[in-house]
Amino acid sequence: MSYFDAVVVGAGPAGSAAALQMARNGLRVALFERGSYPGSKNMFGGVLYTESTAQIVPEFWNEAPLERIVTRDTLCFLDYDSAVDLGFTGLRFGKAPYNKITAMRPHFDRWLAKKAVEAGAVLQTDTLVRHLLYGKKTMGRGPVCGVILDDGSKVQADLVILAEGVSAFLTKEAGLVKPTPAKQLSLWVREVISLPKEKIEDRFHLENNEGAVLAMLGHPTTQAVGLSGIFTNRESISLLLGMPVDKICQNRLILPDLLTRLKEHPYVRRLISGGKSESYAAHLIPLGGKSAQPKFYADGLMVAGDAAVMISGRRGSDLAMLSGIAAADTAVHARAKQDYSANILKSYEKRLAGSFYMKNIQKATDTVSYYAEKSDADYLINTTVNDLAYEFFRAGMDTDEEKIAKMTGLVLNKQSHAKTLLDFYVGSLNWGVM
Amino acid sequence: MGGEDYLQLLKIIPASKSHIIIKDTERCKLCEMRGCLFVCPSAVFSWDEELQKPEVLWRRCLECGACEPACPENVEYGHPRGGFGVAYFL
Numbered sequence: 373m374s375y376f377d378a379v380v381v382g383a384g385p386a387g388s389a390a391a392l393q394m395a396r397n398g399l400r401v402a403l404f405e406r407g408s409y410p411g412s413k414n415m416f417g418g419v420l421y422t423e424s425t426a427q428i429v430p431e432f433w434n435e436a437p438l439e440r441i442v443t444r445d446t447l448c449f450l451d452y453d454s455a456v457d458l459g460f461t462g463l464r465f466g467k468a469p470y471n472k473i474t475a476m477r478p479h480f481d482r483w484l485a486k487k488a489v490e491a492g493a494v495l496q497t498d499t500l501v502r503h504l505l506y507g508k509k510t511m512g513r514g515p516v517c518g519v520i521l522d523d524g525s526k527v528q529a530d531l532v533i534l535a536e537g538v539s540a541f542l543t544k545e546a547g548l549v550k551p552t553p554a555k556q557l558s559l560w561v562r563e564v565i566s567l568p569k570e571k572i573e574d575r576f577h578l579e580n581n582e583g584a585v586l587a588m589l590g591h592p593t594t595q596a597v598g599l600s601g602i603f604t605n606r607e608s609i610s611l612l613l614g615m616p617v618d619k620i621c622q623n624r625l626i627l628p629d630l631l632t633r634l635k636e637h638p639y640v641r642r643l644i645s646g647g648k649s650e651s652y653a654a655h656l657i658p659l660g661g662k663s664a665q666p667k668f669y670a671d672g673l674m675v676a677g678d679a680a681v682m683i684s685g686r687r688g689s690d691l692a693m694l695s696g697i698a699a700a701d702t703a704v705h706a707r708a709k710q711d712y713s714a715n716i717l718k719s720y721e722k723r724l725a726g727s728f729y730m731k732n733i734q735k736a737t738d739t740v741s742y743y744a745e746k747s748d749a750d751y752l753i754n755t756t757v758n759d760l761a762y763e764f765f766r767a768g769m770d771t772d773e774e775k776i777a778k779m780t781g782l783v784l785n786k787q788s789h790a791k792t793l794l795d796f797y798v799g800s801l802n803w804g805v806m
Numbered sequence: 807m808g809g810e811d812y813l814q815l816l817k818i819i820p821a822s823k824s825h826i827i828i829k830d831t832e833r834c835k836l837c838e839m840r841g842c843l844f845v846c847p848s849a850v851f852s853w854d855e856e857l858q859k860p861e862v863l864w865r866r867c868l869e870c871g872a873c874e875p876a877c878p879e880n881v882e883y884g885h886p887r888g889g890f891g892v893a894y895f896l
Contacts, residue, residue, distance in 0.1 A: 412893040498889030554875040621841035651896040652812035654847035654870040
């Protein structure tokens with residue numbers, strides 16, 4: 373039986389960040405990854421948020437494998453034959469320390485895990501952690517004292533940090549959380565479409581290695597709540613579509629078919645025309661905020677990242693890293709005290725509580741139940757916004773008063789004023805444009 | 807493109823046995839929602855009309871895990887053995 377101070381389950385952002393931080397502090401860390409390389413089973417849009425990621429590795433943009441530096445952010449309401457977009461170009465974000473940078477997970481995750489290895493962590497890939505190892509106690513289970521791998525071998529450790537991702541098998545096995553219901557999970561599919569660098573820069577109005585991020589709602593998911601997005605990489609774009617699992621089932625939708633429809637929408641078609649499909653992926657994102665989060669610790673155990681539902685708006689991978697660091701700092705403290713009991717590890721929860729992301733998660737309105745009750749909200753906002761835009765920009769032969777009356781009528785005919793404003797407000801929180 | 811068509815863009819090394827279990831295939835006959843048939847992004851699940859039972863093409867699984875919450879009563883999803891299954895490269 374091999375022995376480590378700490379075992380980290382999962383070499384994704386949370387796991388590698390935790391392993392890196394613990395190794396930096398002299399702990400002997402084993403980092404287990406079920407894929408053949410870190411990032412091989414991960415997918416996001418997506419972007420790295422520089423301010424938070426720099427907390428893990430300062431000025432990481434000088435060494436990490438990254439795609440484009442985002443200077444353009446757009447929110448787009450797609451209707452079947454129109455689109456209303458609200459965009460921002462912030463050139464300041466094109467200069468260090470930047471703001472968001474697009475990346476590919478099989479490249480970035482691999483690099484971050486390598487940083488952990490350079491700091492002294494032991495990375496073992498192709499290894500699935502099947503179960504937690506419990507110590508003996510007179511009654512019931514003792515503290516977690518290691519893990520059992522899929523080949524049956526046992527690895528002993530004073531502490532286990534679960535960074536196993538959204539499926540959170542071990543978190544559930546440890547009794548820290550109940551199985552996640554379908555309404556608290558969003559399924560996303562992503563296609564990477566290659567395009568020459570010049571075409572990307574032309575179509576998205578970029579220079580050099582600038583990047584753009586587009587968040588879209590409406591078509592083709594108008595019958596149900598859903599979001600889509602485009603992220604520009606150096607020589608490809610990532611096109612994504614996501615929807616809560618319960619809505620997928622209730623509405624009998626097939627996401628890859630919706631992705632095809634999205635590609636055919638005139639707004640999107642122009643952006644990807646001539647591109648070549650390079651890869652496809654699918655991944656779940658946990659929803660639900662505070663009430664969906666597990667208990668974060670137990671004797672000899674902590675949970676970080678998606679397994680701990682560290683999600684706020686569009687932020688997830690950076691919060692995974694930050695929570696991994698918080699868990700690691702707690703581990704270092706526990707080691708100094710030679711006490712890995714829940715009594716000491718509860719300081720992990722305190723560290724989390726003091727963070728900006730936990731405070732946001734605590735405050736976030738319960739969008740899951742809002743959409744459960746009002747699944748027509750996105751549809752109504754989207755069609756209203758597009759209908760208004762058509763009327764606003766139409767150069768007709770009405771008086772100004774007639775025009776205003778037409779526009780007001782458009783809104784009132786669909787639903788009440790108050791509900792529109794409420795829908796818009798909750799919608800803006802839910803679209804996670806941050 | 808349907809989920810099946812996207813498979814050509816993927817690198818998957820299937821393990822030697824299935825990591826997705828349908829607990830009671832008899833129950834599927836009575837299922838109205840058939841969530842599994844819609845939710846899976848790579849069309850792992852299909853219904854065999856002749857044999858009146860679900861077919862699970864686990865070798866093409868992308869390990870998203872959506873099948874279990876779509877049918878918590880009857881689907882048991884577990885990750886395949888380490889080193890097997892999908893390997894994303896982008």
